[in-house]
Every structure is written in C-alpha cells, then in structure tokens.
Amino acid sequence: MRGPFALVDCNNFYVSCERVFRPHLEGVPVGVLSNNDGCIIARSNELKQLGVEMGTPAHMLDKRLWRYGLVLCSSNYELFGDMSARVLNVLREWSPDVEPYSVDESWLGFAGFDPAALPNHCQRMRQTVRQWTGIPVSVGVAPTRTLAKLANRYAKKNPATQGVHIFESAHSPDVRALLERTPVSDLWGVGGRITVRLKDLGIHTAWDLAQAEPKRIRKHFSVVLERTALELRGIPAIDMNDFNEPKKNIMTSRSFGRLTGDAGELREAVRQHAQRGAEKLRDQRSLARAVMVFVQTNQHRLDLAQYSNSVVVALSRPSSDSRDIIAAAQFGLERIYRKGYLFIKAGVMLLDLIDADQQQLGIFETPITEAKRARSEKLMAVMDQINKLQGRGTVRWGMTGDSAAWHLRSEHLSPRWTTRWEELPRVKLW
DNA sequence: TCTGGGGTCCTAGGACCC
C-alpha cells in the first residue's frame, strides 16, 4: 500500500456494537468485559470520564460507579465480529486499497486521490459507515502510518474535527506542534519498556524522537524503533503484512469459568481447543506439523500451589484433521497434567504451519494414501459446513457436560442480533 | 468469588558446519 495512509478506527467499538441494538445505552457509562466477565476491555466515553482504566478487573470496579448508571456487558464476539465485517464492507466502497488491521481498525490507501478532495471524501465515508452500520468511526490521514495513527487520535479527541483529521505533509507547523505535545509512550510501537530507556537518552516527546538520528536509534534499540523515528519524519518505513496471508501460528485457549483439578475436565477443554484450532487451520487452508498444549494454575491465587507447563507434540505428518490434532493435544496433556493442582486455563497452539496445497513430506513423515486424504477432507468439510450454517459447536468430537468447569461465565450477554435467527431483533409495527 | 485472548516481528545466542 502507498500513502497517503488513512487509519479508520471504530470509536469504543464493542460498546458501539451494543448500542446499535440497545439505544438506551447512549449517554450511559458502559463497559464491555473480557471472557469470563473478567476485565474491562472497552469503555464508553462516559466510563472513561469516570476514571475507569482499560483492563480493570470487574470485581475491582468502584462500587460507587453503579450510582452513575453503569452498565456492564459480557463480550459478544459473534456480534462484534459480524459488525466488524459490515464496517469493512462499507470501507471497501471508499478506497480500492483496504487492509483490515484489527477487529476495529483498518488501513486505507489513498494514493492518487486528489488531496483537495480528501477531507470531504473522508467525511462522507464516515457518515456512510455510521448510517449503514450504526458504528461511529474516526479517520486519520497522513503520509505515514505512524502519523496517521496520531491524526486519528487527534480526530477522536477533538470534536471540532468531526471525526476526521488530515496531515497533508509531515513538515507542517501543526504536525510539529502535535509531536511536541505527544509523549513517546503515546506513539504506535513504543511501549512501557522502551519509554523508560528512551527517557535515559533524554528523549521524551515524539518530536524528540523525530529529531534523533535514526541510525543512533537503531544502534540503541532496533530497526523497529528506527522505523518509527523515520515515519515521524514523513518517510514511510512500516509495511504491514498482507492480511490475506495465512497465520503462522494458531492459538486457542481460554480461562475456565472456575478452577478445576479434574483430569477429565481438562481433557474436555483441550479437546475443544484442539478442535477449534483445527477449524481455523482448515479455514486458511494450512496444515500443522506440531501441536503445543499448555496448562496453568491461577497465578493470582497466592494461597494455592502453582504449576504451569507446556509441551510440543510433533505430528507424524502435517495435518488439519481434527482427529489428528485432538489426539496429539491429548497426548501432550497426559505428559504435563499433574494431579493436585487447580487449573484456571488450558490451551492449544498449532505450530509450524504449511500450505495445504503444496505440502512436502519431511524425511520422517509417513505418507498418506490419496483415498484416505480425500475421505478425511470430505468429513472435515461437512463438519465445518454444518457448524458454519448452524452455529459453532453444533457438531463436535466427544461429549460435553453442561456443568464443565471450563464453560465461560458471561452473566451480561446480549443477544447475537445479527447472526442467529432466534435472536434477531424484533420490530413492532403499528 | 472474581484478573482476556489472540497475534507479529526482531534479536541474541547456541548448535553446527567447514
């Protein structure tokens, strides 16, 4: 993608998704919780103003917040994912060059667009997204991605911008003014560790970093931070990997709804994760050569014995067959499971992925007959199809007890308005 | 009682080779 780069970011995305179908949440402090109703992972502006930080555990929220009408929502990833896809579809009408970056952010390339027409173009794009999906977005445009990130933040914070801010050049006085006001820690790519080390070098603001000699930054830190420094000077240096490219690792894990030491329950959880991982694998047409399993006790419970471990199990041949993945994961679990501990989390990671269409057998890998492969692929395809149409988990391997410890807690779950027939919103006509 | 779930890229250092 070539610049100018636009970053389109959904405002308080998860909260906005909830508000589309529950308009009475407008103007109210709303927080969306992580899995298991654990931490705050999205906040409405009202909640931010009440001083609630990102990542606050739900049980540590100030009780007084309820007096302000606080509403908490469990995470509804089915809804969020679908709304994200809808926003993306609208954005594609406004640029031929769209790269989804996360569930709530996309990059747009505006190369060749008339700079004079960009403000209006972005304004109309923003209004269309709002009208067609109900989601408010902010737009930042600049010659580099790092500057576009800053422009976006500026647009979000300043109502006068009406949600769109554009830096035509990296060298204008307003860019300099903004860089001088921006602490390095607010920059994309600069986290806590690097902030501390930059301070030692006397680099405190984005402007300081922009003025630093890039080669010196590279020497003291890495090429990563050097790129950030270059981008602040208006030189594009950050390339995103193609969003179409398959993932290099696939991870599925989850905290349990409650602690458990039961081997059977752990086996069940690992089986589900292995199965889900295999689905993701087939989705991107990859095969795994190895499966990693891990288990963890709750590190926050200082009163309990702690144990965490992981093991990598090589597959005898690359596979995306759920049965192979599950078997390897179970085998691994037997190796690392220890009696007497209470576990909070287990997970499965698929490693060493290769393209299903051009697999090459390693020396020690056993071949599989064509007929056997065809049968396996057909079975998996049928299962995936059913689960896609009828909802995840409709068909699966093994049995699931309803009371299993690993089931998620979600006490404030809203309907999956857009993806389940039984949960469609109803409209009253009169 | 209750503290998320994914990913990426880069670097340093060890193993191994000639």
Place this chain on the structure above:
DNA sequence: TCTGGGGTCCTAGGACCC
C-alpha cells in the same frame, strides 16, 4: 598459559500491538 574465523540455521525470549 594457551584455545581460529567465519558462516548458517534454529529457538527462546523480549517487546509490541489490538
């Protein structure tokens, strides 16, 4: 007391992102 000089590949771990 002394102990080559390079190169490649792989892995673990650090740092960051949302």
